[in-house]
Amino acid sequence: MxxxxxxxxxxxxxxxxxxxxxxxxxxxxxxxxxxxxxxxxxxxxxxxxxxxxxxxxxxxxxxxxxxxxxxxxxxxxxxxxxxxxxxxxxxxxxxxxxxxxxxxxxxxxxxxxxxxxxxxxxxxxxxxxxxxxxxxxxxxxxxxxxxxxxxxxxxxxxxxxxxxxxxxxxxxxxxxxxxxxxxxxxxxxxxxxxxxxxxxxxxxxxxxxxxxxxxxxxxxxxxxxxxxxxxxxxxxxxxxxxxxxxxxxxxxxxxxxxxxxxxxxxxxxxxxxxxxxxxxxxxxxxxxxxxxxxxxxxxxxxxxxxxxxxxxxxxxxxxxxxxxxxxxxxxxxxxxxxxGGRVPLAGGGFISMSVLDEALFAVKGVIDFQAAVSSAGGADLLTVKVQAAVWAGEEVNDLVREALLSVPVIAGNIAKGALILGPVDVERSQKIRAPAKRIIQDLRGKE
Ligand SMILES: [Zn+2]
The missing domain is CATH 3.40.50.12780 (ANL, N-terminal domain)
Structure with a gap:
């Protein structure tokens, strides 16, 4: 057509x-x-x-x-x-x-x-x-x-x-x-x-x-x-x-x-x-x-x-x-x-909401998430809290982890010892939040 x-x-x-x-x-x-x-x-x-x-x-x-x-x-x-x-x-x-x-x-x-x-x-x-x-x-x-x-x-x-x-x-x-x-x-x-x-x-x-x-x-x-x-x-x-x-x-x-x-x-x-x-x-x-x-x-x-x-x-x-x-x-x-939405990582490169969006929204059952970067020793610590549909199975945690590790800049920083991936926290809820500005919180130097 x-x-x-x-x-x-x-x-x-x-x-x-x-x-x-x-x-x-x-x-x-x-x-x-x-x-x-x-x-x-x-x-x-x-x-x-x-x-x-x-x-x-x-x-x-x-x-x-x-x-x-x-x-x-x-x-x-x-x-x-x-x-x-x-x-x-x-x-x-x-x-x-x-x-x-x-x-x-x-x-x-x-x-x-x-x-x-x-x-x-x-x-x-x-x-x-x-x-x-x-x-x-x-x-x-x-x-x-x-x-x-x-x-x-x-x-x-x-x-x-x-x-x-x-x-x-x-x-x-x-x-x-x-x-x-x-x-x-x-x-x-x-x-x-x-x-x-x-x-x-x-x-x-x-x-x-x-x-x-x-x-x-x-x-x-x-x-x-x-x-x-x-x-x-x-x-x-x-x-x-x-x-x-x-x-x-x-x-x-x-x-x-x-x-x-x-x-x-x-x-x-x-x-x-x-x-x-x-x-x-x-x-x-x-x-x-x-x-x-x-x-x-x-x-x-x-x-x-x-x-x-x-x-x-x-x-x-x-x-x-x-x-x-x-x-x-x-x-x-x-x-x-x-x-200002691009968060530079200690080992080089940056992560941004759009990078995480493409990785995490591709995981079945993920509805929303929040991400933060903080310091752990000399390295960066990436913490992700995921909201998943109530029907989403136990495998969501692993799938989210895999999705994060598939992002080249995350994998590269982890390989250099410059980034640690924190435990993935999954909350199951169908409640829809009011839209808010979606940004990665950069807590480094603020803790
Ligand atoms: Zn056109």
Whole structure:
């Protein structure tokens, strides 16, 4: 079957047409649209945001003659936002419809606040509507396992976007009781699901392999809000024979950042609303096309709180070339790690959550885990606590150990005597935790 072109292309053309551009979509059209929007954003930020008035004092919009020229402009960091988010506003506070508070995991500990006007929220709905049409069609029922209780929340905006495509949306919120969620999936004839990877994995592994008490018939699924381990995608596709699509985004981007097409070879980026760069995290210089680095973005259409060269802390790379769906819209490969999420080991190399995810979620029955590195004598000690399904047998402990030992950097460090693998602690419980930031705790020097 032919691969359908990403619907984000029609979305881009519609937005470019509003801005005076014309078909067909070429990189030249995309980039000239982006340059025009970048200039508008820089002018707005310098004129209306007290932060950017100072920050960009010596960087007038006229200095931008090509997209490349943006590389000379200063970055914006999460720390800048937490210091005084109100200084970023380009509108008066009564024009703000929604404030999202993000608790920072950084050293400042101060939360970040991100502001959206009604117009900014409309941009989100519009992107969601087109992005979701990759996996839903009119008449479908979608179960959204994301918070949606408050107006302007991610679930609420998604539901409003789906209504416009005549898609029925059930706003469920995070999964708490897997049995109840599975009953809804079966009873309401849910076609597609939007959720967080570990939460959906816990649903997929609620019943022992081969047991199917819930007649679930999923066509597609969108996984979001975390990096998406391949091992989880494989298990979900095996359990429900559905297609899993990846979404990339964060609140600061205006929730959505990009979504995979049917080729599922990287997320097509939201290029009409965001300009993306990948830079070397140490030097801040652009990396060669296709190489890994930190994701940096600039908003192109946001009015309330535009962000210029915002450092996301995500490590990823662009996928070079034209997608096999035929689209020239840029793609980003799945985010694997975050800066600071890679824990260096005494014997060389590093481990990260994504490395452990691929190893441990491949073990049948594993639902979630926590990992910590501490010191033991002169060596590192890796401790792993696993949550397994209640049906998982005694062999889980050994399988988890084997999986850890199959990770080359772990095996290499153990062989050098630089790493000790602590006893694997397995708790059997089907209780699903609320999604939290998943990081390896580095306790060395803190004990
Ligand atoms: Zn594509």
């Amino acid at each position: 032919a691969i359908r072109r990403t619907p984000l292309e029609s979305w881009f053309l519609k937005k470019a047409a509003d801005a005076g551009g014309a078909e067909p979509l070429t990189r030249t059209l995309i980039e000239s649209y982006q340059l025009q929007k970048l200039k508008e954003t820089l002018a707005l930020a310098r004129a209306a945001s007290p932060f950017y008035r100072r920050h960009l004092e010596n960087f007038p919009a006229e200095q931008l003659r090509s997209l490349k020229d943006l590389q000379a402009f200063p970055f914006t960091t999460a720390g800048d936002i937490s210091k005084n988010p109100l200084l970023f506003l380009c509108v008066s506070q009564d024009q703000i419809n929604r404030v999202v508070t993000i608790n920072s995991s950084g050293t400042t500990g101060r939360p970040k606040r991100v502001f959206f006007t009604g117009g900014d929220q409309e941009l989100i709905r519009d992107f969601f509507r087109y992005g979701m049409s990759t996996l839903v069609e009119p008449g479908d029922t979608v179960l959204v396992l994301l918070p949606g209780g408050r107006p302007g929340s991610v679930g609420a905006l998604l539901a409003e976007a789906l209504e416009r495509s005549q898609v029925r949306c059930i706003l469920h919120g995070f999964v708490r009781d897997p049995r109840e969620t599975l009953q809804i999936m079966a009873g309401q004839k849910v076609d597609s699901l939007v959720g967080v990877p570990t939460q959906v994995l816990a649903l997929a592994r609620y019943e022992a392999p081969g047991k199917k008490s819930f007649p679930v018939r999923l066509k597609n699924m969108l996984l979001t809000t975390d990096h998406v381990p391949r091992a989880i995608v494989n298990e979900i596709e095996r359990t429900w024979y559905c297609r899993v699509y990846n979404h990339y985004g964060m609140t600061e981007m205006g929730l959505g950042g990009g979504v995979e097409c049917e080729a599922r070879d990287g997320c097509h980026l939201r290029e009409a609303d965001l300009y993306f760069e990948i830079v070397d995290p140490a030097t801040g210089e652009a990396v060669p096309e296709g190489e890994e680095g930190e994701v940096v973005f600039t908003t192109l259409t946001r009015q309330g709180m535009p962000l210029i060269r915002y450092r996301t802390g995500d490590i990823a790379r662009f996928v070079p070339g034209t997608c096999s769906c035929g689209s020239l819209l840029k793609r980003i490969a799945p985010v694997r790690d975050r800066i």
